[in-house]
Amino acid sequence: MSQFRHLFSATVEIYWEFLKMATDTQSGMQIEKDDSSKPEVGFVLSLGRALHTYGYPAHRLEEMMGRMSVRFGLQGQFFSTPTSIFASFGAQDDQRTYLMRVTPGEVNLGKLTELDDVIIGVLRHATSPETGSQRIKQIVTDPPRYGNLLMTIAFGLASASASRFLGGGLKEVVVSALIGIFIGLLSILTGRFPAVGGVFEPLAAFSASALAAGMSFVIGPYAVSNSMLGGLIVLMPGLTLTVAMIELSTQHLSSGTARLSKAFVVFLGMGFGVALANSLIKTVLGDPRIAKIAPMPSWTMFAAMILMPLSLTIILRAHKRDAIWIVISGVLAVAGSRIGANLLGPEIGVFLGALIVGIAGSIYSRYLDHPSIVTQVPGILMLVPGSVGFRGLAALLDEKVVSGIDTTFKMILTAVALVAGTLIAAIIAPTRREA
Numbered sequence: 001m002s003q004f005r006h007l008f009s010a011t012v013e014i015y016w017e018f019l020k021m022a023t024d025t026q027s028g029m030q031i032e033k034d035d036s037s038k039p040e041v042g043f044v045l046s047l048g049r050a051l052h053t054y055g056y057p058a059h060r061l062e063e064m065m066g067r068m069s070v071r072f073g074l075q076g077q078f079f080s081t082p083t084s085i086f087a088s089f090g091a092q093d094d095q096r097t098y099l100m101r102v103t104p105g106e107v108n109l110g111k112l113t114e115l116d117d118v119i120i121g122v123l124r125h126a127t128s129p130e131t132g133s134q135r136i137k138q139i140v141t142d143p144p145r146y147g148n149l150l151m152t153i154a155f156g157l158a159s160a161s162a163s164r165f166l167g168g169g170l171k172e173v174v175v176s177a178l179i180g181i182f183i184g185l186l187s188i189l190t191g192r193f194p195a196v197g198g199v200f201e202p203l204a205a206f207s208a209s210a211l212a213a214g215m216s217f218v219i220g221p222y223a224v225s226n227s228m229l230g231g232l233i234v235l236m237p238g239l240t241l242t243v244a245m246i247e248l249s250t251q252h253l254s255s256g257t258a259r260l261s262k263a264f265v266v267f268l269g270m271g272f273g274v275a276l277a278n279s280l281i282k283t284v285l286g287d288p289r290i291a292k293i294a295p296m297p298s299w300t301m302f303a304a305m306i307l308m309p310l311s312l313t314i315i316l317r318a319h320k321r322d323a324i325w326i327v328i329s330g331v332l333a334v335a336g337s338r339i340g341a342n343l344l345g346p347e348i349g350v351f352l353g354a355l356i357v358g359i360a361g362s363i364y365s366r367y368l369d370h371p372s373i374v375t376q377v378p379g380i381l382m383l384v385p386g387s388v389g390f391r392g393l394a395a396l397l398d399e400k401v402v403s404g405i406d407t408t409f410k411m412i413l414t415a416v417a418l419v420a421g422t423l424i425a426a427i428i429a430p431t432r433r434e435a
Contacts, residue, residue: 040072041089043122043129046136048078048085049100050115053140055107055377057243058255061085064119071123082258107239109318109374114139116371145317148188155184155234158311161304163230165334169294171222172230175215179208179231201235201266205273208232213281213288221291232270234315237263238384239377241411245419305331312378322374325364329379333357337383351417353383358425365431372431376422383418 048065056064062078065087069076077095079086082104088097118135121127127135146154159180163173183204190196196203212228241263247256281288309330313323336356340349357379361372 039129039133040074043133043136044068044072044074044076045087045098045100046133047115047119048080048087049102050136050140051112052080052085052102053105054111054115055105055109055373056112058247058252059250062252068119068122072129079254080252081255082262107316107377109316109322109377110145111139111142111317113319113322113370113374120369145319146314150314152181152184152188154311154314155187156181157307158234158315159183159231161308161311162233163226164296164300164304165308166226166229167293168223168226168230169296171219172226172293173296173300175212175219175222175227176230178215179211179227180234182207182211183231183235199269202269202273204235205232205270206277207273209274209277210281213278214285216289217285221289223293224288224290226293228274235266235270236384237266238415239381240266241415242380242384242418242422245415246422249419249423305334308382309378312381316378318374318378322370325368325375326378329357329360329364329375330382332360333379333382348413348417350383350414351421354380354418354421355425355428356421357383358422359429362425362429362431380418380422383414 044065047068048061051061051064058080061080065078066076069089074089075091077088083102085100085102086097087100088095090096115136118127118132118139122129122132156177157180160173160177163176168176186204186207187200190200208228208231212224212231215227216222216224240259244256244259244263247253247259249256306327309327310323312318312330313320313326318326333353333356335353337350337353340352343349344351357376358372361374361376361379364370364375365372
């Protein structure tokens with residue numbers, strides 16, 4: 001009986017200790033939960049997701065999230081790829097890590113500007129993290145800045161301007177505009193039917209090539225390839241390629257490699273669409289009717305230099321007030337690249353254009369207190385090597401191996417020149433200080 005009593009007492013003590021441990025664990029878990037729901041941590045995570053969605057590259061995204069953590073007195077480490085963000089808070093031996101899956105979105109300069117206002121307010125102690133988080137939610141849920149009609153017209157004007165930049169004549173410019181309008185309508189359709197998004201680039205390339213070749217039987221012979229390239233210029237992954245090279249240059253290897261792979265896959269998909277359309281047109285209608293380009297007056301080039309940046313203002317959803325600065329950036333990009341081409345050659349000349357755009361963007365940022373990306377992205381888009389790379393791929397598909405390799409090498413050289421100009425501009429003229 002005595003042994004049973006001792007055994008019962010020991011069992012009760014063990015059970016009591018177990019209850020205490022469970023209570024302590026629950027208390028600790030509750031404390032941890034409260035720590036993880038700090039408004040400062042929530043703000044940093046919300047900001048990172050929003051910036052990623054609207055086009056921030058990895059090196060700038062991680063830097064901004066790090067600066068926010070320092071502002072709040074948090075120990076934070078961040079790692080981003082084109083489809084995810086890892087964020088760890090706390091000391092090395094007691095970290096709490098978050099994983100956010102992020103769907104890559106389109107560049108939205110207007111929302112990036114509004115997010116920048118939130119960043120400035122928080123860094124300058126004018127906005128609390130709670131208010132900042134609410135403002136971010138509002139920015140994310142705001143409706144599109146421009147309607148479908150205006151967006152479609154912008155696609156057409158951008159394609160027409162690109163055709164003129166590529167040396168197109170009247171027929172080429174008109175057909176490019178029609179192709180651009182069609183692709184604009186296709187992009188709107190893709191937004192309503194997400195399943196089409198996975199094949200958007202090949203489908204757009206197929207449509208552009210088929211329309212360009214088919215129009216030669218309607219309006220007579222013209223430079224079919226010029227109109228096709230002009231119509232597809234907005235979809236060329238030249239900006240993706242350039243950002244990937246910048247990320248690789250700044251030692252963000254995972255994000256840069258992934259983005260580079262994406263650009264390569266988009267090129268292949270568009271190349272397949274063009275090859276399929278060419279084969280179909282030749283089978284049904286015969287070879288396209290091709291003629292030399294009839295030159296246009298020189299003033300049309302200046303008109304294109306104005307219309308292209310204005311179109312990009314709408315396509316990139318920038319604020320209307322920034323349109324004049326985007327036009328200036330575009331003009332500087334084209335003028336700088338032309339001067340550089342005369343001095344250093346067509347590929348290396350892009351370096352001067354990127355350098356001028358980068359410095360101008362920094363000046364814009366410092367004196368108008370807006371993010372430099374607003375003017376730099378449209379300016380770089382005027383210089384990106386997407387059309388050069390697509391020409392190289394098209395040559396390879398036509399079994400012109402030597403020409404294709406040569407053109408592809410020019411694309412790589414152009415991208416490197418762009419990256420060098422952008423990075424050196426950041427050293428010569430740093431952007432404004434946020435705090």
